[in-house]
Amino acid sequence: MQAISDPNELQQHELFHQARLVASQTSRSHDANWYKSPDELLWQWHLWFDGGREVISVVFDRASRAWTTGPPVPLVSLTTDEGVDDILALLLSSAEFFREKPKALGVVLHVADEFGLAELAKRSEQFGDEGGDLQILRYCLRDDPCEVLANKDVSLELNTWCPLPITGASSGADHCVAVSLSRNREGFLKKLIAGGEDRGVPVRVSVACATVEAFAALPWLKPRLDGAFLVAVCYHKFTAVFALNQSGELCAVRSFSHRAGLLYPSSFGDVLWNMSLGAEMTSLDVLVISDKKTVLQSVAQELEAFSASRQQVHFELLCLEDQAALELLPGHRPELMIYDSVGVEQFLKAGPPLVRSDTFKELLTTWAKQNFMNTGRLDELYPTRQDLRLLRLSKWFTNMLLLSVVGMFFYGVISFYDAMGKPSWVLTQEQVRQTESKHKKLIEEKRQMDLAESFLKPRSRGWVNMELLLQLFPEESGVRLESFNYNIETSRTASANPKAVQQTFAGLNRTWKLKGLAKAQSLQALNNLNSQEGLSEFFKRISTLTGEKALNPQPSRQFVISLTQGRNAQFNPQASAAEIASEPTVSFPFSFEATITQAISEKDDFALPMDKIF
């Protein structure tokens, strides 16, 4: 893996290139442990030191909630980084300290050799009014402490600060102080981080203030405190004193260095007395905590002497070595307890009186585990998890896109070859045009043929009409025909609707008009015609005789007859043969007039085409 450059110094394309390198050469894109805080990891290594000779090394398997003694770390390694890589290799390479080989490691350095307190500028204290504002104060203390500290003459290179809310502070008192730690062990932790990166294993680090952690763990050691109390936690180099009011809320905190080889602050009784006055306590009740019985004995002697000479002190001594709650913790350090999240949760649910106060609730959830090392700056060098996810998504998307391009290309090639093999591909426009032209010619030829055939159909012929007359009135039928008129005409009428489909055939109307004289016996023949049945029968017979199908009755060929009969005014029943020879009309007693019409519809086979043939 190449060295990582500061993203702020890179151009956009260089930044992208670096992100791709990180994504491809590290497990950051798929291992969430790179982005977790140390206390969230399943494999944790806790180092506690108080400036004495001993460094307590403890490993915590979070999955099994098991605390075991970790690899020994010489005190010198914390300042010179010597042998750090070997210790890390030992922790990561085997299952000696954990149930399984760790996939990540959270390292928490509990600093118990210093506990600096810094006053905040008055304006900065207002941050403490709400929890959200305290978070802002926390970021300000980390990035620009000069802005928020009362003492502006501080060095970012040497120290780091984190806020500690004084939840029970009275009005006018400080509601928040800044806890400071020196940065002289960050080199050790950076070495661990680098070692993890070299191995491709996430190593997440944190620097914690052991004093605040120990104070947060007080409910495990002393679940109940009656009335206001001063809690003095004695370490090798200093003693921290926390003042709790009757509600169990923190109302003041002080740090006192041990001087002149003492195991506790000089004039410890006065110190405590002054603090109790500041905290408006009615009596001086003190809880003294230490991991060494010798320290507690010395403190007891001091306080007894103070009680005898100055002011009554009610004090209680608490030796960590004797605490049942710390039995399972190597080194009996209460600072470690708050890292067992399951245990903390169970303890909070049990709800001992002390944890009902806001001070301990907030300490356990937020403030006790603050990281004094600004690992955010180191993390900022690398792409965020969201960036890497986006990068992975974009890579996946690019690959899919490429796959789609290749797929589409091959699909196109296959389609092209498939299409080339089909006859449709070789069909030319010229061939299509020729076929169209030939088709049109054939359609036109067929139309001409149909029209020619239609025009030549026998629709109306003279000889057929003569035959009709002869069949209607044969020789010696007793009828004298005076006149016969026949005509035929088209019946098509123009459509009123111009959008209607133009007719291509015209219907026909033909009319036969007969006028004459008849004898009595011949009237029967005429009367036979005077019905639809008789008329149809007659024309059917004529059609059969002449072969003229247009006369054959059909639904599309309607026949109608109109027959008028009357008496012949010239009839003379007594006429002689000579008279009849000279004037035959006198022998016919009846006259008649008949009009027969036939309407052939435009849908009939014998309808007349209206188009031209050519």
Next chain:
Amino acid sequence: MLLVAVLMGVGELEETRDAKEQAYKQHELRTNVMKKLEAVITPNRKMFEDQKSILKTEPGQIFTRILDATLPKYRDIELVRTALVFPGDRGRLGGQVKSDMARVKSSFQGGTGPMQEVLLQVESLMPQTMLEEMKISRKSNLVSKREFLEMELTHVFWKAVEGKK
């Protein structure tokens, strides 16, 4: 860009292929229809040529020739032509028909039998004709008092001349 280019290329190819397939289908369909048309037209083509030649003829002359050839067979008392006119108007049938046509109006005196024979002759030889009108009335000779029939006929002849629109 590459994907868009490939997509456009493939889309273009698909479009071309679909167009060609469509054209080919239409071509095939048209070819099949043509085959069926050919199957119908080919056997009738000779008859159509005959029909065209009938429709192309000048009907007035033919009509006159047929009458001239037929009527001499009859005595005047049997059948005689009294008039032959070629009207210029399109009559009752031609008014709505676009086709070319000719009309002949002829008048005869005589009996129905000879008249029927002549008409059968004319109308058989000229199938493009239609009888538009026929009037038969009984008349008598003022001198001899002998009765006869007067027949007036109007024929329509359909015509078709190629190349004439």
